[in-house]
Amino acid sequence: MHDLISVIIPVYNSEPYILECIRSAAAQTYSEFEILLVDDGSTDGSGDLCEKAVREDERVRFFRCGHKGVSAARNKGIKEARGKYIFFLDSDDLIHPQLLETLEKLSEENHA
DSSP states (O other), X not given: OOOOEEEEEEESSOTTTHHHHHHHHHTOSOOOEEEEEEEOSXXXXXXXXXXXXXHHOTTEEEEEOOSOOHHHXXXXXXXXXXXXXXXXXXXXXXXXXXXXXXXXXXXXXXXX
């Protein structure tokens, strides 16, 4: 059994990028993870896309907070995280499918 990893994605006006970001996180070879989307008061359609992701994937959770900045959004994600490990991902970035698997393996091998 592997440990849960919480992938925290702060979201602010990321409508053009957020679905691809979520897809890259969801496509991991490591299976024990959750994705926490934290909307920092977006004024575009980002929140609607995040809600769609929640409906499509049970590993995704979505939280809204007022526009307080990326640090507040990350802190909200930390508060809601259930994982042993936390990974921050920006809403306009993509990750390699083996990233979480590699990080978990190295963390365990090095007693991080």
